[in-house]
Amino acid sequence: MIYIVGIGPGNKKYLTLNAIETVESSDIVAGSRRALELFDIKEDKKYILTKNLVEELKDLVINNKNKTITLLSTGDPCFSGLLKTVLKYDIAKKEDIKVIPGISSIQVVASRLKISWEDYHVLTLHGKEENRKILLNLIKNNKKVIFLPNNLKEDIEYLLNNGINPNKKITVCENLTYKNERIIYEELNNIAHMNFSYLCVCVVE
Amino acid sequence: MIYIVGIGPGNKKYLTLNAIETVESSDIVAGSRRALELFDIKEDKKYILTKNLVEELKDLVINNKNKTITLLSTGDPCFSGLLKTVLKYDIAKKEDIKVIPGISSIQVVASRLKISWEDYHVLTLHGKEENRKILLNLIKNNKKVIFLPNNLKEDIEYLLNNGINPNKKITVCENLTYKNERIIYEELNNIAHMNFSYLCVCVVE
Structure with missing residues (x-):
């Protein structure tokens, strides 16, 4: 077994x-x-x-x-x-x-931010290329989303190159439950120039 | 605290x-x-x-x-x-x-059926009347869904009264992790006439 x-x-x-x-x-x-x-x-x-x-x-x-x-x-x-x-x-x-x-890290994010994940669209971009477009459309339609990025820098760039307002703020939760846990609420514009580990979950309100 | x-x-x-x-x-x-x-x-x-x-x-x-x-x-x-x-x-x-x-019971269902819940629309009907309509549309569009019913009998009746094929099969998972756990794959038609506890999660493929 x-x-x-x-x-x-x-x-x-x-x-x-x-x-x-x-x-x-x-x-x-x-x-x-x-x-x-x-x-x-x-x-x-x-x-x-x-x-x-x-x-x-x-x-x-x-x-x-x-x-x-x-x-x-x-x-x-x-x-x-x-x-x-x-x-x-x-x-x-x-x-x-x-x-x-x-x-799941999705649940840890929800517990940290004290939000209920049934109110969010939950999706992963890990190995799911097609979900980037879904994410883009959800954000364009002002939906609430929790997502696992595939490559955060590239994913943010994709959003910015496809018409999302660079001043839109999102929450990035990095290294959850580790000593170096970090939760940042920042404009996409700025997130695009920051460095993060591969252990990230993002929340869009 | x-x-x-x-x-x-x-x-x-x-x-x-x-x-x-x-x-x-x-x-x-x-x-x-x-x-x-x-x-x-x-x-x-x-x-x-x-x-x-x-x-x-x-x-x-x-x-x-x-x-x-x-x-x-x-x-x-x-x-x-x-x-x-x-x-x-x-x-x-x-x-x-x-x-x-x-x-969450959503995760237990996924583990029992050996499915990945990122491939499903996940929604709860508990105290979310508006999600019944969303569920209906997802099923009409042949989407895969995991949902927590509010009242299983009434929810199924709603689906049947709104054009879902009574021969469509769904999976009902009841009393998960309890001794009387039961997993049933059956036509909506038949599910509508069966009795379940309030501890149910349903999967539509």
Whole structure:
């Protein structure tokens, strides 16, 4: 059996008991170094994933057919997460997978800003080129949006090049739940010239 | 300080460490009997909420001004949850609130069906009359939707009375993470004549 376990935004406090128990009862636990550090796991159970995610996961699954494997997924595996990758690249069959939900960064943003995300259009630009245009139209129509940028600088440029007012303010939430968490409310104009890590979520009111 | 703490779908396994620690360090913990049972709380810290939620919460907050109060919220407080109620009825000021996210039933559904919820329109009909029409239009346009019904029987009737094919199949997920969890894939026609608890989430493909 392969468990895809959501670990939340990155801070240990956001782990569920389910995630912790599943990791404890697995033979192998695979994830980024950062993800693995959240758990107390024996060295010989750890499998560190690096850059060639798909190939590494395929090897792992093929070479450990009778073992219980946990794959750690940042945030929620079912929102812009690892589930889609596993299914898309046939890393495991649907019937051999169990998914344990985790807290998504979308939810952390909502909790920080004290907003209800049912009042927002929620979308990810990660690997979803077509969503940029949807985002553009939502903003043009003054809709409220929470979005995961693909590349924040490029995404903002796209909005500015397509008629969005450069003085429009948005909120950028960076490194949520980490020590260097930062929440900035600023004009698109200025955001375009700032540097952010890849761990960002944006809110448009 | 008032903490609004998400407790997830109802099974203890879905609690985050953050939720458990916040409950432990609070002077008073308020919630439904079912929510309070998930935690190991001394009797004198418990405050059981019943039917008159708004009045009970107002009394609680006014009478315990210098105490740390936790309000337990099913699912995620920021999705069709307690945050909105607290703000709407001025139960506490925004600056006196901290929110701890929890696993939403939307996420549990996605994990059970092994789908990615960024590919779905997510909406709640709880206290959002206008969303019924939005749901109707999404289904008419063959969009994929995950929705929280307000009253499942009435919501289905509305869809059928407004031109949706009675043979269209939808998935109803009931009592998720409870012992009597049930997932049914059935024609609207038949769903309309079945009985479900109020703990339901529906998926339209």
